[in-house]
Amino acid sequence: MVLKEAAKEYLNKKPRSNVNYLMGEMFKIKAPQSRVVSITSGKGGVGKTNAVANLAYALCQTGKKVLIVDADLGLANVDILFGLTPKYNLQHVILGQKRLSEVIVSGPGGVKVLPASSGVEELTNLNADQRKRLMAEFSHLDEAYDFILIDTAAGISSNVIYFNLAAAEIINIVEPDPTSFTDAYALMKVLSVKYGVTDFKVVVNNVISEGEAKELFEKLKLVSSKFLQINLHYLGYVLHDEKLKEAVRMQKAVVDAFPYAKSSRCFYQIVKNLCRIPKEHIDKQGFNKFLTKLLGRGE
Numbered sequence: 001m002v003l004k005e006a007a008k009e010y011l012n013k014k015p016r017s018n019v020n021y022l023m024g025e026m027f028k029i030k031a032p033q034s035r036v037v038s039i040t041s042g043k044g045g046v047g048k049t050n051a052v053a054n055l056a057y058a059l060c061q062t063g064k065k066v067l068i069v070d071a072d073l074g075l076a077n078v079d080i081l082f083g084l085t086p087k088y089n090l091q092h093v094i095l096g097q098k099r100l101s102e103v104i105v106s107g108p109g110g111v112k113v114l115p116a117s118s119g120v121e122e123l124t125n126l127n128a129d130q131r132k133r134l135m136a137e138f139s140h141l142d143e144a145y146d147f148i149l150i151d152t153a154a155g156i157s158s159n160v161i162y163f164n165l166a167a168a169e170i171i172n173i174v175e176p177d178p179t180s181f182t183d184a185y186a187l188m189k190v191l192s193v194k195y196g197v198t199d200f201k202v203v204v205n206n207v208i209s210e211g212e213a214k215e216l217f218e219k220l221k222l223v224s225s226k227f228l229q230i231n232l233h234y235l236g237y238v239l240h241d242e243k244l245k246e247a248v249r250m251q252k253a254v255v256d257a258f259p260y261a262k263s264s265r266c267f268y269q270i271v272k273n274l275c276r277i278p279k280e281h282i283d284k285q286g287f288n289k290f291l292t293k294l295l296g297r298g299e
C-alpha cells in the first residue's frame with residue numbers, strides 16, 4: 001500500500017527517468033530502524049519479564065516484528081514465561097560456534113527471543129575479530145525487527161547499566177511499594193548523574209486503579225524534577241490481576257492466555273502509547289548506538 005502510494009507520487013511528481021526516488025522509497029520500506037527499548041527496574045520482581053513478554057506478544061499482534069533480548073541472569077526469565085527451552089545462547093555466537101540466527105528462538109505469536117544472559121561478561125571483553133563478527137551478525141537485526149526489547153536484571157549492577165546505556169529508550173517499571181519507588185529513583189539517578197541519560201519512560205505495575213498509578217507517577221516526577229535533570233514520560237499502568245499470575249503458571253503471557261483480562265487491556269494500551277510516540281521523538285540513531293554501545297566497549 002505504502003509502496004503503491006510512493007509509486008503514484010513518483011509518477012505524478014518526478015520525471016520518468018528518475019528511478020532513484022522510487023528506489024529510495026522502497027529502500028526505506030525495506031530497512032526500518034529498529035527501536036531498541038530496555039525494560040528495567042531498580043527492584044526485582046516488579047514485573048519486568050511479564051511486561052517484556054506481554055508487550056512483545058501484543059506488538060506482534062499489531063504486525064510489528066519483535067525480538068526480545070533476554071539479558072537477565074536470574075531464573076524466572078522470558079524463556080520460562082514462554083515455555084521455551086533454548087539450546088544455545090549468545091555465548092555460542094561470541095565463541096563463533098553458532099550464527100546469531102541459529103541462536104534466536106521462536107516464541108508464541110511470532111515473538112523471537114535471543115537468550116543473552118550467558119555471554120554478557122564476554123561481551124564486555126571481545127577481541128577485534130569477535131567484535132567484527134558480532135557487528136556483522138547484529139547489523140542484520142535492524143532490517144528484521146521493528147522493536148528490540150531488552151529484559152534486564154534489576155538494580156544498578158554493571159550489567160543493568162550496560163544494557164540500559166545500549167538501549168535508545170528505557171522503560172522503568174515501578175510498583176506501589178516504597179522500596180520499588182526508592183530503587184526506581186536510585187536507578188534513574190545513577191543513569192542520569194553518572195552516564196548522562198535524560199529520558200525515561202515509566203510504567204506503573206500492580207496497581208488497583210489508574211488513579212493510583214498516576215499518583216505514583218506524579219510523585220516520582222516531582223522528586224526527580226527536584227533533584228535530577230531528567231524527563232519522565234508516563235507510558236501507562238498495569239492493574240494487579242490474578243489472571244496474570246494464572247497465565248504465569250500456564251507459562252504464557254497473559255495477553256495470549258487471557259486477552260480480555262484487565263491486565264491484558266493495560267498492556268494493549270501501553271503498546272498503543274508506545275507506537276503513538278511521534279517519530280521525531282524517537283532516536284533515529286538508536287540501532288547504531290545499540291551496536292556501538294553493546295559491542296564497542298573495551299576499545
Ligand SMILES: Nc1ncnc2c1ncn2[C@@H]1O[C@H](COP(=O)(O)OP(=O)(O)O)[C@@H](O)[C@H]1O
Pocket residue numbers: 041043044045046047048049050051076205206207238239240241242244245248263
Ligand atoms: N500486574 C500484576 N498482577 C499480578 N501479579 C503480578 C503483576 N505483575 C507481576 N506480578 C507477579 O510478580 C511476579 C514477578 O514478575 P516478573 O515479571 O517475573 O518480575 P521481574 O522480571 O521484574 O523480576 C509474577 O510472576 C507475578 O506473580
Ligand SMILES: [Mg+2]
Pocket residue numbers: 048049050072074076077
Ligand atoms: Mg525478570
